[in-house]
Amino acid sequence: xxxxxxxxxxxxxxxxxxxxxxxxxxxxxxxxxxxxxxxxxxxxxxxxxxxxxxxxxxxxxxxxxxxxxxxxxxxxxxxxxxxxxxxxxxxxxxxxxxxxxxxxxxxxxxxxxxxxxxxxxxxxxxxxxxxxxxxxxxxxxxxxxxxxxxxxxxxxxxxxxxxxxxxxxxxxxxxxxxxxxxxxxxxxxxxxxxxxxxxxxxxxxxxxxxxxxxxxxxxxxxxxxxxxxxxxxxxxxxxxxxxxxxxxxxxxxxxxxxxxxxxxxxxxxxxxxxxxxxxxxxxxx
Numbered sequence: 001x002x003x004x005x006x007x008x009x010x011x012x013x014x015x016x017x018x019x020x021x022x023x024x025x026x027x028x029x030x031x032x033x034x035x036x037x038x039x040x041x042x043x044x045x046x047x048x049x050x051x052x053x054x055x056x057x058x059x060x061x062x063x064x065x066x067x068x069x070x071x072x073x074x075x076x077x078x079x080x081x082x083x084x085x086x087x088x089x090x091x092x093x094x095x096x097x098x099x100x101x102x103x104x105x106x107x108x109x110x111x112x113x114x115x116x117x118x119x120x121x122x123x124x125x126x127x128x129x130x131x132x133x134x135x136x137x138x139x140x141x142x143x144x145x146x147x148x149x150x151x152x153x154x155x156x157x158x159x160x161x162x163x164x165x166x167x168x169x170x171x172x173x174x175x176x177x178x179x180x181x182x183x184x185x186x187x188x189x190x191x192x193x194x195x196x197x198x199x200x201x202x203x204x205x206x207x208x209x210x211x212x213x214x215x216x217x218x219x220x221x222x223x224x225x226x227x228x229x230x231x232x233x234x235x236x237x238x239x240x241x242x243x244x245x246x247x248x249x250x251x252x253x254x255x256x257x258x259x260x261x262x263x264x265x266x267x268x269x270x271x272x273x274x275x276x277x278x279x280x281x282x283x284x285x
Contacts, residue, residue, distance in 0.1 A: 086145070093236045175246075209245040222264060
């Protein structure tokens with residue numbers, strides 16, 4: 001069996017040092033569409049080093065290494081074909097505001113393995129701390145087609161109820177034609193996001209945008225629209241990836257205010273509001 005759940009769960013965590021600089025933060029912010037308009041004071045918080053604040057989703061690329069999905073595939077007990085792998089979801093818990101530069105210790109492990117019958121789901125958990133204590137915890141849900149059916153734990157099946165009523169805010173964000181090419185410079189060099197021939201072999205008309213780029217663009221929209229541009233108010237952020245985004249498309253981001261949280265859905269305008277992100281929740285102070 002390509003996935004040995006017991007071996008994966010029992011494996012020793014992997015620990016390593018990561019570091020980042022203001023340049024890395026600036027590049028990430030540009031990669032998720034910050035800087036338009038270039039002289040807007042709200043955008044300068046993301047693009048000018050003397051005013052720099054770190055959007056918490058930067059945690060998904062901090063250190064510039066392989067994304068959690070790719071790292072999870074090299075863990076003991078996991079031997080699967082990358083072509084069968086999808087990034088199913090991402091969650092992030094922020095323990096305190098991210099510094100604009102830092103060095104920290106990242107500890108990663110497979111926290112759960114679920115048998116969905118026709119597929120397996122791995123949860124890759126990464127905990128990051130520096131000399132002052134915990135910084136963030138991130139979970140990447142790795143969906144592997146064709147690897148279920150061994151009779152294991154099916155895992156949680158409940159999903160949040162859909163937000164009720166009309167959204168409090170709707171904003172649209174244009175994905176630039178070169179957005180994926182810029183975003184990949186933060187560390188995810190999967191050719192699916194740049195090489196037309198590779199994308200065609202994977203079943204797509206053309207290269208697709210990184211799911212984590214959409215993840216970052218969405219959090220920025222929520223922070224800028226409903227949280228007064230204050231990145232430090234974000235406590236946690238979770239989503240399920242429901243569909244792809246192509247560079248050049250427009251994201252329609254619907255937001256519902258709730259007590260201490262924002263519920264969000266994201267769709268692709270040009271494809272009749274095809275779902276992109278669902279079950280999306282931003283908890284905030």
